[in-house]
Amino acid sequence: MKPAPFAYAKARSVEHALELIGRDGEARILAGGQSLIATLNMRLSRPTLLVDINGISGLDGIAVKDGMVEIGALVRHAQAERSDVIAKHAPLIAKTIPHIGHPAIRNRGTIGGSIAFADPAAELPACLLALGGEVVIAGAKGSRTVAADDFFQGLFETALGAGEMITAVRVPAAAAMTCCGFAELARRHGDYALVGLAASARANGGTWADLRLAYFGVGATAQRARKAEAALARGALDDAVAALAEDLDPPDDVQETGTVKRHLAGVLLRRVASRLVERAA
Numbered sequence: 139m140k141p142a143p144f145a146y147a148k149a150r151s152v153e154h155a156l157e158l159i160g161r162d163g164e165a166r167i168l169a170g171g172q173s174l175i176a177t178l179n180m181r182l183s184r185p186t187l188l189v190d191i192n193g194i195s196g197l198d199g200i201a202v203k204d205g206m207v208e209i210g211a212l213v214r215h216a217q218a219e220r221s222d223v224i225a226k227h228a229p230l231i232a233k234t235i236p237h238i239g240h241p242a243i244r245n246r247g248t249i250g251g252s253i254a255f256a257d258p259a260a261e262l263p264a265c266l267l268a269l270g271g272e273v274v275i276a277g278a279k280g281s282r283t284v285a286a287d288d289f290f291q292g293l294f295e296t297a298l299g300a301g302e303m304i305t306a307v308r309v310p311a312a313a314a315m316t317c318c319g320f321a322e323l324a325r326r327h328g329d330y331a332l333v334g335l336a337a338s339a340r341a342n343g344g345t346w347a348d349l350r351l352a353y354f355g356v357g358a359t360a361q362r363a364r365k366a367e368a369a370l371a372r373g374a375l376d377d378a379v380a381a382l383a384e385d386l387d388p389p390d391d392v393q394e395t396g397t398v399k400r401h402l403a404g405v406l407l408r409r410v411a412s413r414l415v416e417r418a419a
């Protein structure tokens with residue numbers, strides 16, 4: 139199938155992109171195109187204008203600033219995968235990226251596109267949530283920052299308003315006692331996950347502080363398992379697995395039933411918890 143007709147404009151700067159999307163209520167930003175083009179071809183989306191942001195300079199940096207790792211919206215998954223800064227200061231992201239699609243997709247797909255698209259089975263939204271990160275958003279009235287906990291609002295719905303764009307995401311830089319874990323179950327490596335879990339914590343003499351467990355593939359958005367977090371933080375793994383029954387209510391989908399997904403969420407929690415312990419030791 140072919141997309142419905144659309145106009146195309148190449149933005150020269152963030153301001154120019156905002157002006158272009160502000161002019162046309164049906165405009166969409168084009169980043170890596172790895173999700174957008176598929177939705178156009180399937181006619182799930184019919185924007186009248188695509189605003190290509192790939193030529194905007196300054197959106198592809200990765201740097202540590204004021205204790206946060208800032209990753210520009212146009213950083214490709216592959217660039218983040220190879221980045222020494224990410225490996226050292228955001229190891230959860232480094233562990234996660236190889237699970238996103240395949241090399242061809244990671245060569246084009248961007249961090250900003252993945253966060254904006256907010257696929258409930260995507261890895262990076264869960265990572266951002268597990269790390270307590272934030273999204274930097276530019277709009278006609280200036281720039282604002284939204285915490286990951288508030289950004290993902292529903293199925294493919296985010297806190298991004300009309301006429302706004304993501305310019306970067308930020309996550310706290312890992313400290314000496316930071317531990318993280320990632321695991322997902324997919325039918326084949328590179329497929330969207332049936333269920334996945336990203337976790338981050340600070341080792342605190344046998345227990346955990348700031349423990350955050352973010353699941354994906356279990357509902358409309360990536361979501362934290364707060365009761366399981368509380369149980370695991372005091373070292374009660376069995377209680378944490380049991381608490382998932384209250385934290386998660388995954389619907390049946392084309393891949394699996396909700397019952398199986400909830401069981402798999404427990405399997406992943408045991409795997410990830412053991413890796414957190416290894417790292418802390």
Ligand SMILES: Cc1cc2nc3c(=O)[nH]c(=O)nc-3n(C[C@H](O)[C@H](O)[C@H](O)COP(=O)(O)OP(=O)(O)OC[C@H]3O[C@@H](n4cnc5c(N)ncnc54)[C@H](O)[C@@H]3O)c2cc1C
Nearest residue numbers: 167169170171172173174239247248250251252254260304
């Ligand atoms: C075969 C295949 C397998 C895949 N497997 C996975 C997988 O396992 N896990 C996974 O997470 N992803 C997977 N993806 C998706 C991939 O990660 C995409 O790159 C990502 O979802 C979107 O990034 P993009 O840069 O391509 O965005 P685009 O496709 O260009 O845009 C996606 C959406 O985000 C909006 N957007 C893009 N950038 C911005 C911005 N800066 N500000 C505001 N809005 C913006 C666009 O308007 C559009 O609505 C797969 C894709 C394919 C084709």
